[in-house]
Structures are given as C-alpha cells and as structure tokens.
Amino acid sequence: MGGNGNQAGGLVNRGVVVLRPDAGRIGSGGRTFIVTGPYRSGTSLVAAMLRHVGIFMGTDINDIVHEDEAFAAVIEGRDRGGLRRLIADRNATYGTWGFKLPMLCRWLAPADLAAFNNPHIIITFRDAVAISQRATLSEYEDPLAALRLASDDLAAMAGFVAQLACPTLLVSYEKSLVFPAEFVNAIVQFCGLPPNGALRAQLAGLIEPNRGSYIAGARRR
Numbered sequence: 615m616g617g618n619g620n621q622a623g624g625l626v627n628r629g630v631v632v633l634r635p636d637a638g639r640i641g642s643g644g645r646t647f648i649v650t651g652p653y654r655s656g657t658s659l660v661a662a663m664l665r666h667v668g669i670f671m672g673t674d675i676n677d678i679v680h681e682d683e684a685f686a687a688v689i690e691g692r693d694r695g696g697l698r699r700l701i702a703d704r705n706a707t708y709g710t711w712g713f714k715l716p717m718l719c720r721w722l723a724p725a726d727l728a729a730f731n732n733p734h735i736i737i738t739f740r741d742a743v744a745i746s747q748r749a750t751l752s753e754y755e756d757p758l759a760a761l762r763l764a765s766d767d768l769a770a771m772a773g774f775v776a777q778l779a780c781p782t783l784l785v786s787y788e789k790s791l792v793f794p795a796e797f798v799n800a801i802v803q804f805c806g807l808p809p810n811g812a813l814r815a816q817l818a819g820l821i822e823p824n825r826g827s828y829i830a831g832a833r834r835r
Contacts, residue, residue, distance in 0.1 A: 627789065628789055628793045628796045629785060629786030629788065629789025629790070629792075629793070629796075629797070630783070630784070630785055630786070630789070630796060630797070630800040631783070631784040631785075632781075632782070632783055632784075632800070632804065633775070633778070633781070633782040633783075633784065634778070634779065634780060634781050634782055635781050635804075636781075637779060637780050637781050638732055638734065638780070638781050639732045643709060643731070644705060644708070644709035644710040644711075644731055644732065645710045645731065645732045645733070645734050645806075646701075646705075646710075646711060646712060646713075646730040646731050646732060646733045646734065647664055647669060647710075647711070647712030647734050647736060647805060648712060648713060648714075648715075648718065648727070648730065648733055648734070648735050648736070649661050649664070649712065649713070649714040649715075649736045649737075649738070650714070650715055650716060650717065650718035650719070650735065650736075650737055650738075650771075651716060651738035651739060651740075652716065652717065652738075652739070652740065652745055652764060652767040652768055652771055653717060653745065653749070653764075653767065654716075654740070654744075654745050654748045654749060654752075655716070655738045655739055655740035655745060655787055656738035656739075656740055656785070656787030656790065657679075657714050657716050657738050658678075658680050658681075658714070659738070659787070659790070659820065659821065660714070660736050660738060660785070660801065661679075661680035661681065661712075661714035662680045662820050663798075663801055663817050663820055664712055664801075664805070665680055666816065666817060666820065667805070667807055667813065667817070669710065669711065669712050669805070670704070670708045670710075670711040670712070671711070671712050671713060671714065672684070672685050672713055679714075680714055681713075681714050681715065682713050682714070685700060685713050685715070686713075686715050688700060689715060689718070689721050689722065690715075690721055692721065697729070698729065701729060701730060701731070705731050717767060717770070717771070718774075719770055719771060719773075719774035720770075723777075724774060724777040724778050724779065727778070727780060732780075733780045733781075734780065734781045734782075734783075734804065734805070735778060735780060735781070735782045735783070736782075736783045736785065736801070736804065737771060737775060737782065737783070737784050737785070738785055738786075738787055739768065739771070739784065739785070739786055740786070740787040740788060741788055742761060742764040742765050742768055743761065743764075744787075744788070745760075745764040745767075745768075746760035746761040746763070746764040747760075749763070749764070781804070783800060783801075783804040785797060785800060785801075790821050791821065794818045794821045795814070795818060797818075797821065798814050798817045798818050798821075799814070801817065802814060802817070
C-alpha cells in the first residue's frame with residue numbers, strides 16, 4: 615500500500631516545471647532574475663517574493679505590481695543603448711538583481727537575453743478565463759475579446775519558453791493557492807536561497823488571492 619501511495623503522490627500536479635537547470639554559468643559572479651508571463655498571471659506575486667528576500671528589483675518601483683517603471687520604459691521603448699547601460703550599472707552595483715515585466719517576449723527575443731548576466735527566467739501562467747475576467751473587471755474590456763487576447767498571450771509565452779537557452783522556472787498561479795509551500799520551495803530552490811523555515815513561511819504569507827490593494831490599484835480610472 616505504501617508503494618501505491620507514493621505512486622499516487624508522484625502524480626499530483628503541483629504546477630511547477632524547471633527547464634534547463636544546469637544551463638546557468640557557474641562562477642559568473644551574479645545572476646539576473648527576470649520575471650515575466652502573461653498580464654495578470656501572477657508576476658506581481660513572484661516579484662514581491664524576490665523583493666522580500668532582498669533581491670534588488672529596481673529603483674522606480676510601483677509597490678502595487680512590484681514593477682520597475684523606469685526599467686520597463688527602456689525596454690518597451692526599445693532603447694537598446696539605454697538597456698545596455700542599465701544592465702552594466704546594475705551588474706556592477708548589485709551583482710545579483712532582477713526585474714519584472716509581463717509579456718517580455720513582445721520587446722525582447724530569446725537571443726536578446728544574452729545581454730544579461732547569467733539570466734534565470736521565472737514565468738507565471740494562469741487560467742485564460744481568470745486572466746480575461748480580471749481584465750474585464752479592471753480594464754472594462756469585452757469578455758470575449760479579453761479571452762482571445764489572454765489565449766494569444768499564453769501561446770506567445772509558450773513559444774518564447776521553447777526558444778530559451780537559460781534556466782527557466784514555470785509556475786502556475788492557481789496551483790500556488792492550492793500548494794503554497796511547494797510554490798515557495800520552487801522559488802527558493804530556483805533562486806538558490808537558504809533553506810530558512812521562517813523565510814519560507816513569510817513568503818507563503820504573500821500568497822493572497824484577491825488582494826485588496828492590487829485590485830484597487832490595478833483598476834483603470
């Protein structure tokens with residue numbers, strides 16, 4: 615019976631996939647953690663966790679969505695020279711650092727990530743209906759149009775993942791609510807953080823569905 619229980623446990627879907635874990639450059643002196651995924655798929659949760667453990671995530675931070683607006687402006691503006699200067703400055707100042715930008719694949723190709731020092735990508739995914747409904751509530755979009763856009767974004771992110779050559783962590787926002795400890799463990803292990811029980815409990819406490827501050831701040835006015 616013990617064997618059957620172990621087998622059943624191995625079939626439980628915890629919503630975590632690690633790709634190319636050995637692709638990181640050993641001894642490179644730092645890493646760049648890049649958080650991306652479809653809009654409203656949980657990128658803010660992951661970025662909040664990285665900030666909580668002390669990873670520098672930017673200077674001009676929006677505390678509701680944990681995004682460095684200045685860094686995003688350089689990427690979305692396709693300012694390659696400005697991006698190179700920012701990367702060099704943050705490599706020199708922090709060594710290990712990160713940033714969050716949903717749908718990064720709209721502005722950077724997988725090959726462009728070679729500009730970052732030892733990039734480690736964390737990509738969040740979420741049910742397309744949940745994403746589209748949040749867009750409908752917050753952005754007043756047509757429900758069907760929002761669903762089509764969410765589905766297109768999910769497909770685009772999947773195509774982006776397939777072309778990456780660096781360590782990549784795929785996580786499900788829905789599964790983070792069901793298995794918060796496993797979700798936190800995946801982040802901790804992927805980022806090479808110490809196995810600190812108190813820290814893990816704090817990170818699990820950040821998993822809060824329908825967080826009021828996010829809902830209020832993410833709504834278009």
